[in-house]
Amino acid sequence: MLLREAITRNSLKLGVFAMITAGIIAGTNLGTKERIAQQEKIAKGKALLQIVRRRDHDNEMLDDIWQIPEHELSQLNLKEATPxxxxxxxxxxVAAVITSVAPDGYAGRIQLIVGIDVTGKITGVRAVKHQETPGLGDRINRSKSNWIDGFIGKSINDPAPELWKVKKDKGVFDQFTGATITPRAVVKQVYNTLQYFEKHKTDIFPSLKNKSGETTVNIPTSTSAPHKIKVNDDE
Incomplete structure (x- = not known):
């Protein structure tokens, strides 16, 4: 009888200890996940500010989003819900920052963020996730070279569509010495992102659609009232 009671007491103690330990581990994991999520949010916010300068907008972009419809994720080679x-x-x-993936990098998928203003011009591009070769393909990183700044100011028709290629393919964008596949993949996907924006700009920016069905863009100037540019929405 005494032995049974001792076993029962020890079992209860072990059970309580296990519950406390599990609670501590769960709390630690939760805290770690929250810290990681917060760090990722900070990093993402900094990346967005490299695409659209703080002086050009006054809202918090991380909290102002348009969700890409699930059936359209594949158009940007995305595998999960992405705003x-x-x-x-x-x-x-002022602008939209779109996540897009080049599926055909030298070492696989290259995740990009592409900033496009309301007139359709690129405000900036950043490669945020990839496994391209150090010293070669990784020059798509802004920290490695300024190559990726070559997209700034470009649009779907500037340069002409047939020139949205690297120079080796008779386009206007530089390739890297010893690495053509990586920049080729990025150029192709940036243009693909511009095409997506042109198709969905009034979904992303509903205020650009006027009652007549035309798309209008207000461009502030320092010397005159905003003027409107009509943009052809026909595909």
Whole structure:
């Protein structure tokens, strides 16, 4: 009888100890996940500010999003729900930052973020995740070279569509010495992202659609009132 009681007491103690230990581990894991999520949010916010400068917008882009419809994720080679981040100034849309993946890098998938303003011009591009070869393909990183800044100011028709290639393929974009596959993949996907934006810009920026069905873009100037540019929405 005494032995049975001792076993029961020890079992209860072990059970309580196990519950406490599990609780501590769960709490630690939760805290770690929260810290990682917070660090990722900070890093993402910094990346967005490299694409759309702080002085050009007054909203918090991380909290101002348009969700890419699930059936359209494949158009950008995305595998999971991904938002488009929107920059606004005084409530008016300034630019969108779109996540897009080049599937055909030398070492696999290259995740990009592409900033495009309301007129369709690129504000910046960053490679945020890839496994390209150090010293060769990794020059798509802004920290390694300024090659990726060559997209700034470009649009779907500037240069002409047939010139959205690396120079080796008779386009206008430089390739890297000893590494053509990586920049070729990035150029192709940046252009693909521009095409997606042109098709969905009034979904991303509903305020650009006027009652007549035309897309209008207000461009603030320092010397005159905003003027409107009509953009052809036909595909």
């Amino acid at each position: 488009v981040y929107i920059a606004r100034n005084e409530g008016k849309p």
